[in-house]
Amino acid sequence: MRLLAGLTAAALSGLAAAASKQTADVYILTANQQSSSETPSIPKEVARHILLQRASRQPYGSDLRDIPSSTDTETAVSHIARFGTGPEPLFSQSDKTNVPQLVVILEGVTYQQSHDLKDALSQAGHPAAFRVSDAPSAAANKNLMTLFRQLGSAPSQPCDLAHALNPANEECWSGISSVVNYDLQKASSTYSALLASLPQINKLVAASDLEVTLLVLPDSTRSSKINSWSTLAGNPTNNRRRDSGERVITDSTVVWPAPSTPTRSAKVNIQKKAIPACFLSLDACKEATNDCSGHGTCVNKFGTGNATSSDARACFACKCMATVVRRGDEPGTSGKKTVHWGGNMCQKKDVSVPFWLITGFTVTIVGAVTFVIGLLFSVGQEQLPGVIGAGVSRGASK
Known part of the structure; x- marks a missing residue:
C-alpha cells in the first residue's frame, strides 16, 4: 500500500x-x-x-x-x-x-x-x-x-x-x-x-x-x-533603472505615460537626437526637420543650379535664417528685435552674437579699469625729480 x-x-x-x-x-x-x-x-x-x-x-x-x-x-x-x-x-x-x-x-x-x-x-x-x-x-x-x-x-x-x-x-x-x-x-x-x-x-x-x-x-x-x-x-x-539609462519593462509597472497618436512636432522632438548631416532629397529634409522648424529652408549644399534636383552629390541640409520679432507684442516693450537661429534643424536660438558682445564689453571694461589702476599705482611709486627734491629739503631745513 x-x-x-x-x-x-x-x-x-x-x-x-x-x-x-x-x-x-x-x-x-x-x-x-x-x-x-x-x-x-x-x-x-x-x-x-x-x-x-x-x-x-x-x-x-x-x-x-x-x-x-x-x-x-x-x-x-x-x-x-x-x-x-x-x-x-x-x-x-x-x-x-x-x-x-x-x-x-x-x-x-x-x-x-x-x-x-x-x-x-x-x-x-x-x-x-x-x-x-x-x-x-x-x-x-x-x-x-x-x-x-x-x-x-x-x-x-x-x-x-x-x-x-x-x-x-x-x-x-x-x-x-x-x-x-x-x-x-x-x-x-x-x-x-x-x-x-x-x-x-x-x-x-x-x-x-x-x-x-x-x-x-x-x-x-x-x-x-x-x-x-x-x-x-x-x-x-x-x-530600478541602470545608471546607463536603460529602461526596464515589466508586466506590472511601466514608466511611460499613455501614448497618443504622434503629431508632427512630436516626431521632430524625437528626431532631434540624430539628424544626419545630409539628406538625399528636398522632401526628406523638410519631413525630418519639420521644414527647418519654420526658421530656415532646406538647400542643396554641394549641388548647383536647381536646389530641388537630387543626384549622387545631393546634400540637403537646413540653412537657418533670422526672424524679426515685434517687441510691442509683449507688455511694456516696443520696437523690434532680430532672433538668429542655429542647430541642425534651426531649432535653437543663436545667442553667439549677444554672448560675444557682452563678453567683449566685459573684458574691455575690466582691462581698461585694470590698466588705469596699474598706471596710477606705477606713477605714485616714481621718485620726484632732483630739483623739486632739493627745494623741498632746503625749505625743511629753514
Missing part, C-alpha cells in the same frame, strides 16, 4: 509539473518565410522580448536581465535577432522595416483548433516559427496586453479581426503596429473568421503589405502557475 501510495504521489506530482508548464506555438507570417527543420523551444522571457520588438519597434532586447540562467545569453540574443525585428529607422525608407506588424494573441485554443490551424498555416507555407516552453496564465496575458496598450501598440477598445487586418483602420492601429487579443472561449466566431481570412492574410503577407505574428495559447494555460511573462515583474530591486 505504501509503495502504491508513493507511486501515485509521484505520478500526480509529475502531472502537476507538466501542467504547470504548457507550450504555446508562435507563427510569424512574413513574405520571406524562413524554413527550418526544427522548431526551437524558447523561454517566455525571450518570447516576450520578441513580441515587444515586433509590436513596438524598440530595442527592448538590450536588457536581458530577466533571461533565466538555464538559457545561454548568446542563444537568447540569436533568437531575438532571428524572430524579432529591428527598430524603425528615423530617416531611411526601407520596405522591410516599414511593413505593418500585427500581433494576434489567441487564448483558450482547444487541441483540435490548434491542430487545424497548424495544418492550415503549414499548407500555406507558414510553419510554427518557435514555441514558448512555459506559457504563463491568463492573468499574465492580461498584464501583457496592458503593457502593449501603455506602449501604444494595442487599441484601447476591442477590435474585431476583420478591422485588425486593415492597417488603415485607425481604431485598431496606432502607427505601424497593432496588438489584438481574442479569447476563443468567449468569442468562438473569431476562430472561424481567422480560418476564413487566411487567403486574404496570405495575399497581404506575400505583397509585403502586412506581417502577422500569431501566438496560440492552449486553453490549459489558463490554470498555469506562472503569473508573469517576465521574472522582473514585481521585483523592486530589478525594476
